[in-house]
Amino acid sequence: MGHFFSYIVEPGLLSSGPVRTALLVGTVVAVTSGVVGVLTVIRGQSFAGHSLADVATTGGAGAFLAGLNQFWGFLIAGVAGAAIMELIGVQRRRGRDVATGVVLGAALGGAALFLYLGTQTSSTTGASFTILFGSMFVISPDTVPALIASGVVALAVIAVLSRVLLLTSLSPELAAARGVPVRAVGIAYLVALAVAVSLSAVVIGAVLSTALLIGPAATSLRVAKRPSRAMLAAALIGTAATWLGILLAYDSYYWPPAGHGWPVSFFVVALVVVGYLLSYVRRPRRDRRARVAGQAQEEAPTQEAGACSPA
Amino acid sequence: MFSGLMLNTWIAATIVAVIAGVMGFFAVLRGQSFAAHAIPNGAFAGAAGAGLLGLNVIWGLAVFAVAGALGIGALGRRARQDVATALMLVLMLGIGALFVSFSTEYAEVTYSLLFGEVFGVGSNVLLPIVALGAVSVAVIALMYRPLLLASALPEIADARGVSTRRMELSFLIVMALATSMTVPVVGALLMFALMIGPAAAARSFTKRPGQAIALSVGIALATVWIGIAVSYHTNWPLGFFVGVIAAGFFLLGQGWGAVRRHWWVPRQASAVGAVAV
Numbered sequence: 274m275g276h277f278f279s280y281i282v283e284p285g286l287l288s289s290g291p292v293r294t295a296l297l298v299g300t301v302v303a304v305t306s307g308v309v310g311v312l313t314v315i316r317g318q319s320f321a322g323h324s325l326a327d328v329a330t331t332g333g334a335g336a337f338l339a340g341l342n343q344f345w346g347f348l349i350a351g352v353a354g355a356a357i358m359e360l361i362g363v364q365r366r367r368g369r370d371v372a373t374g375v376v377l378g379a380a381l382g383g384a385a386l387f388l389y390l391g392t393q394t395s396s397t398t399g400a401s402f403t404i405l406f407g408s409m410f411v412i413s414p415d416t417v418p419a420l421i422a423s424g425v426v427a428l429a430v431i432a433v434l435s436r437v438l439l440l441t442s443l444s445p446e447l448a449a450a451r452g453v454p455v456r457a458v459g460i461a462y463l464v465a466l467a468v469a470v471s472l473s474a475v476v477i478g479a480v481l482s483t484a485l486l487i488g489p490a491a492t493s494l495r496v497a498k499r500p501s502r503a504m505l506a507a508a509l510i511g512t513a514a515t516w517l518g519i520l521l522a523y524d525s526y527y528w529p530p531a532g533h534g535w536p537v538s539f540f541v542v543a544l545v546v547v548g549y550l551l552s553y554v555r556r557p558r559r560d561r562r563a564r565v566a567g568q569a570q571e572e573a574p575t576q577e578a579g580a581c582s583p584a
Numbered sequence: 585m586f587s588g589l590m591l592n593t594w595i596a597a598t599i600v601a602v603i604a605g606v607m608g609f610f611a612v613l614r615g616q617s618f619a620a621h622a623i624p625n626g627a628f629a630g631a632a633g634a635g636l637l638g639l640n641v642i643w644g645l646a647v648f649a650v651a652g653a654l655g656i657g658a659l660g661r662r663a664r665q666d667v668a669t670a671l672m673l674v675l676m677l678g679i680g681a682l683f684v685s686f687s688t689e690y691a692e693v694t695y696s697l698l699f700g701e702v703f704g705v706g707s708n709v710l711l712p713i714v715a716l717g718a719v720s721v722a723v724i725a726l727m728y729r730p731l732l733l734a735s736a737l738p739e740i741a742d743a744r745g746v747s748t749r750r751m752e753l754s755f756l757i758v759m760a761l762a763t764s765m766t767v768p769v770v771g772a773l774l775m776f777a778l779m780i781g782p783a784a785a786a787r788s789f790t791k792r793p794g795q796a797i798a799l800s801v802g803i804a805l806a807t808v809w810i811g812i813a814v815s816y817h818t819n820w821p822l823g824f825f826v827g828v829i830a831a832g833f834f835l836l837g838q839g840w841g842a843v844r845r846h847w848w849v850p851r852q853a854s855a856v857g858a859v860a861v
Binding site: 314317318319320322323324361370371373374375376377378379380381382383384385386388389480481483484486487488491534535536538539541542543545546549553 | 612615616617618620621662663664666667669670671673674675677678679681682685773774776777780781784820821822823824825826827828830831834835838
């Protein structure tokens with residue numbers, strides 16, 4: 274195996290250790306994102322998922338500037354961002370979009386400042402590129418246990434709450450009537466989302482984080498009949514896209530323009546989007562449950578469109 | 585602070601704030617903040633591509649912005665719009681990553697496209713922005729009533745024969761063009777902060793759409809003017825101040841709304857009645 278990996282990435286530049294780390298962590302990220310992503314798509318919180326990645330990245334930039342461990346910067350900023358979104362109105366469906374947007378806007382402003390201060394104190398001009406696109410090969414091995422642990426925490430929260438979460442996602446009124454604390458469940462989910470997204474943003478950057486969160490989940494929800502199977506399928510699709518993306522990025526060293534590899538993020542995103550478009554080719558809708566899940570997927574826009582009357 | 589190149593900065597920022605205030609009002613009303621974030625952000629990929637081909641950056645931005653708007657419209661018809669938006673965003677940014685990796689000076693280009701170069705606006709950039717601002721605001725003014733109806737009460741709009749789908753697509757394209765063209769000046773990220781915060785704040789102060797648009801433009805202008813002044817003196821990036829000030833205005837609006845809810849109960853009740861009618 275070591276030999277095989279040493280061919281994937283230029284030998285000498287990276288020994289097989291970091292590459293193995295990248296593949297391991299990439300898999301953890303893809304699985305976590307896939308599972309959390311299914312609930313994100315069902316709940317219609319793609320925007321929050323994407324924004325938290327940017328918010329977390331700002332935290333990472335801040336931690337870098339302060340000389341702290343970047344991963345904790347990502348995680349703390351991501352969870353704090355989720356808490357603020359919740360505080361200023363994610364619980365109301367109509368306010369959610371705006372609350373997310375305002376937090377994102379403020380965080381992007383912070384990113385501008387941190388990047389500016391970063392260029393003043395050191396010569397890291399590539400930071401604005403990394404902040405968007407990330408780099409899978411700059412993970413230091415000693416953060417790997419923390420990365421895996423946070424992925425497990427996010428998955429555990431989802432596993433424990435999955436039934437309640439699905440109920441509150443599909444029918445908040447029914448859940449409330451049954452005595453489910455809808456808001457508390459929503460907060461727990463948002464924290465799990467923040468952890469999952471910070472984890473993926475630190476490893477693969479904000480762009481790929483959103484791609485792996487939404488793409489595989491949206492694809493699997495179109496073909497799978499049950500949420501649990503959709504989660505499994507999303508995890509598999511995400512992992513496959515990540516591995517294939519890394520392989521293709523390696524092969525691209527021999528593509529034009531010569532002597533220059535194509536970025537991993539491009540391949541993973543392209544694979545994820547192509548996978549999603551392929552799911553339109555055939556869409557089995559035999560099972561009633563699939564229809565219910567599909568309806569839930571399509572109902573929310575009308576509810577949100579109805580959110581436009583003056584507050 | 586008001587001389588030479590800085591004068592261009594003030595003019596450009598003022599026009600950008602007017603565009604952001606008007607577009608932001610409809611983006612917030614329609615619940616399309618995500619699209620407002622995704623389109624200018626994704627259009628940056630087009631700028632990178634145009635730079636690679638040696639074309640004017642404007643063309644790349646225009647092509648990618650319109651493609652993004654059309655893509656969100658087309659995908660959003662069959663799936664949820666937030667999923668469609670997320671996928672278009674990552675697709676465009678993925679292509680952008682590819683373009684940027686081919687370029688040799690990626691770091692500076694990326695930073696300036698994301699965060700803008702408002703303190704170096706040449707007169708040649710100013711004219712297209714003035715023209716574009718006028719055109720986009722005029723287009724919104726032309727479709728003001730049907731767009732407002734389709735945004736606030738989609739079912740009634742459909743019943744009245746206003747095509748909500750066509751309105752959505754038209755608005756997305758106008759917003760895409762208007763916001764993306766300003767990317768070289770204020771940057772993709774700043775434009776977004778300037779659109780959402782002021783518009784959302786304005787909506788908590790007034791319920792009338794005309795007043796809300798005027799207030800939204802006013803708050804956007806105040807945000808960007810204060811931002812430029814502070815940024816000029818501290819040398820810190822404008823994007824930071826705009827993001828923070830816009831969020832501050834939003835919180836002010838939220839606070840105002842809370843105060844009114846708690847102490848002005850009768851008026852609140854009558855307002856609810858008016859909405860119901």
